[in-house]
Amino acid sequence: MQLPGPQLAVLEAASATEKRTIAQLAAETDQEPTTLTGAAFELAEEGFIEIEEREEQSLDLTAEGRTYREEGLPELRLYRAARETGAADAPVGMGEVIGASGLEGGVVDIALSNFARKEYGKIEAGELSANPEADPNGDNEAAVLEAVGTGDASDVDPSVLDRLVDRGLAERSRRTERIVTLTEDGVTALMEGIEAADTVGRLTPELLTSGEWREADFREYDVEADADQVHGGRTHVLRETAERVKDVLVGMGFEEMDGPHVDADFWINDALFMPQDHPARTHWDRFALSEPAEIGELPEELVERVETAHREGVGEDGEGYHSPWSPEFARQLALRGHTTSLSMRYLSGEAIGDLEPPQRYFSVEKAYRNDAIDATHLLEFFQIEGWVMAEDLSVRDLMGTFTEFYEHFGITDIEFKPHYNPYTEPSFELFGTHPVTGELIEIGNSGLFRDEVLRPLGVDCDVMAWGLALERLAMLTTGAEDIRDLHGTLADLDFLRNAEVSY
Numbered sequence: 001m002q003l004p005g006p007q008l009a010v011l012e013a014a015s016a017t018e019k020r021t022i023a024q025l026a027a028e029t030d031q032e033p034t035t036l037t038g039a040a041f042e043l044a045e046e047g048f049i050e051i052e053e054r055e056e057q058s059l060d061l062t063a064e065g066r067t068y069r070e071e072g073l074p075e076l077r078l079y080r081a082a083r084e085t086g087a088a089d090a091p092v093g094m095g096e097v098i099g100a101s102g103l104e105g106g107v108v109d110i111a112l113s114n115f116a117r118k119e120y121g122k123i124e125a126g127e128l129s130a131n132p133e134a135d136p137n138g139d140n141e142a143a144v145l146e147a148v149g150t151g152d153a154s155d156v157d158p159s160v161l162d163r164l165v166d167r168g169l170a171e172r173s174r175r176t177e178r179i180v181t182l183t184e185d186g187v188t189a190l191m192e193g194i195e196a197a198d199t200v201g202r203l204t205p206e207l208l209t210s211g212e213w214r215e216a217d218f219r220e221y222d223v224e225a226d227a228d229q230v231h232g233g234r235t236h237v238l239r240e241t242a243e244r245v246k247d248v249l250v251g252m253g254f255e256e257m258d259g260p261h262v263d264a265d266f267w268i269n270d271a272l273f274m275p276q277d278h279p280a281r282t283h284w285d286r287f288a289l290s291e292p293a294e295i296g297e298l299p300e301e302l303v304e305r306v307e308t309a310h311r312e313g314v315g316e317d318g319e320g321y322h323s324p325w326s327p328e329f330a331r332q333l334a335l336r337g338h339t340t341s342l343s344m345r346y347l348s349g350e351a352i353g354d355l356e357p358p359q360r361y362f363s364v365e366k367a368y369r370n371d372a373i374d375a376t377h378l379l380e381f382f383q384i385e386g387w388v389m390a391e392d393l394s395v396r397d398l399m400g401t402f403t404e405f406y407e408h409f410g411i412t413d414i415e416f417k418p419h420y421n422p423y424t425e426p427s428f429e430l431f432g433t434h435p436v437t438g439e440l441i442e443i444g445n446s447g448l449f450r451d452e453v454l455r456p457l458g459v460d461c462d463v464m465a466w467g468l469a470l471e472r473l474a475m476l477t478t479g480a481e482d483i484r485d486l487h488g489t490l491a492d493l494d495f496l497r498n499a500e501v502s503y
């Protein structure tokens, strides 16, 4: 019988009585583990060997962990330098201690924060004092680092190990170990004698030009064989979702808006009948610009009409806010807190001239808010802004539009909750059910623009409008539970590599 070289190697190195791992066979035969794995699967198919699979958890130091194992943990180096410079008796200037420690660059911050965390001492007003009681030789993280480094972390404290993993000094990974044993058929085949067949695993230019490929015996592909994962680039799930949103809205007859990320408060707030003393307009919520501090030009007549709406209201029984309104504030520049500023530019005729109903516009653009970051909030996020201008619109039209839009993403259970916005009446928040946690999460805000917004803009018919959160939609379509997994410095690369956008 003839078998390809790698298969013969596996068969000869395997044993009927002793379990051997592919790694052992690779070391013995001097062949690549991946080649042998492929060969082993082919032999198993023929019934010559049996393969057993074991999930192995491995634990290794990262490059940073290996460096610290050699040079010492940065906080320990800092502590030792602090002792040497006398910081156990009286506080010593930070510069002096850091200089004595030999620490440089980003490692200094790492040293300082862990130094404080482990109570090796205190840092106050630029001076560092060392805790005379602390014992750097008893540092449990250093001990576990050493244990992992020597490959025997079998009885280390798991919480200390977790800490090293969190610090990025050690990492856990999983791999499948394959163990082979010869079957009876395998033993018989070996005894009957096997020759190495000259099979070709790869078609080369030489084989092609020489014509030898005509006679060659090609090895079969095993499309089910495990192979190393190679990660190429791919479109970010958020971008993919954004592109899909654009396709859906264009399919629904919408045109796209664009405009400045930094805009005048006039377009971001005043045009929306947001009183100038509204809490969202304070520095708590807004990223203001100091340079340049104000917009060059605003359409004067429009500014006057907006100011009148704020002061006196619109229509016969309209009431204004009777609160202060200053044109200077309206001119101030800030990062837009919502993309509704674009809707204002378009509805007013400022962006592309006066528009006659019916019209439908949208944008999928970034908005910026000085929020506290958590599982559902980031400082910048994408809004799916949109509006429809037509005669006689109702809440039914609004709900129907959302139902149709979200159905394109397989989301058929959105819920509506009455809400308040200074610029829409009625207003509705939208909620969707998270596919993994089952929780209701807010996915958007909407309503019909008030007369106080539309009349100054010169719009005589109805306009329904909304701002939906792209990240929240992506959480529903990908199952991501934390917005920070999607983008930002904490993004989960594994998730981004594998996430599928369902629609």
Ligand code: PHE
Pocket: 337, 338, 339, 340, 421, 424, 445, 446, 447, 465, 466, 467, 468
């Ligand atoms: N600007 C609102 C927000 O950011 C969304 C919205 C737009 C609501 C238009 C109603 C009308 O939450």
